[in-house]
């Protein structure tokens with residue numbers, strides 16, 4: 048059962064490292080790192096698909112990337128202090144932001160030729176062509192962060208006017224640190240200050256590659272560890288930051304579990320927050336399980352903008368992945384994408400209706 052698996056695999060977060068640490072990988076050598084990890088004995092967990100955390104005893108060599116490992120006691124720092132801090136280690140080289148998806152790319156003198164996220168079938172490139180911007184340009188144009196309490200223990204962080212796909216992040220608070228989920232593509236000082244006031248930011252991660260956004264900026268500002276599903280690690284666009292891979296299910300903080308569902312992307316995930324919805328449980332789903340505009344059903348996509356559906360098997364695997372968890376509420380990827388109550392039953396009904404339509408068995 049996931050509960051026993053998660054106990055085994057849960058990462059001690061304060062101080063870091065303590066007891067066990069997860070293997071960190073740099074995306075440029077991610078394939079080699081995975082081969083190395085697979086060949087090592089002593090991996091944590093029971094070996095089931097739900098337990099593939101890459102935990103190793105202390106003393107094993109950590110595989111951090113070119114940057115240094117996270118501080119043992121990360122302290123929140125204000126960010127950005129100046130334009131220079133947003134230009135990466137290359138000084139004058141900007142961090143490029145794709146205008147269509149708002150994912151960030153490593154600092155380079157000129158922007159990349161294309162955005163691999165938007166060139167993929169699940170996203171889109173504007174007919175006018177690939178466009179790029181920077182944090183400085185977005186701030187100068189009046190974009191700024193909005194921080195709102197969503198419910199006790201859960202805070203939203205969005206951008207107004209929205210950038211890229213327009214998702215708002217969710218910050219889940221626990222006594223052992225906080226998790227930031229689905230960060231949008233811009234961070235400003237007010238957001239960093241607001242998040243700092245709510246406690247130590249331990250982790251930053253996302254439901255899927257469309258929503259990696261300003262993940263690296265949060266890491267730079269706070270020391271939070273970047274977490275990415277093993278199967279989607281190659282999509283992490285800021286490949287110059289260290290990242291920790293995971294798979295299956297991982298209770299990353301007490302009562303806060305990352306659950307890999309697949310579907311939209313192989314690593315597409317949700318967060319189960321046991322204390323959410325006043326203790327009834329909540330799922331944070333991004334695009335993994337989508338809330339419809341009428342907020343009266345849930346749906347599933349291979350591509351949202353291109354209106355491409357998921358196969359029945361993938362939809363049923365999503366349902367199966369979340370079946371061990373109790374929840375009454377679903378938070379999708381945007382401010383208004385919320386099923387306030389009855390979400391577990393609604394998910395069951397939505398799965399059945401979706402599969403009826405795929406099979407051509409739907410009553411007219």
Ligand SMILES: [Zn+2]
Pocket residue numbers: 145146147148149150162163164165166
């Ligand atoms: Zn893009």
Ligand SMILES: [Zn+2]
Pocket residue numbers: 255257311334351
């Ligand atoms: Zn998506």
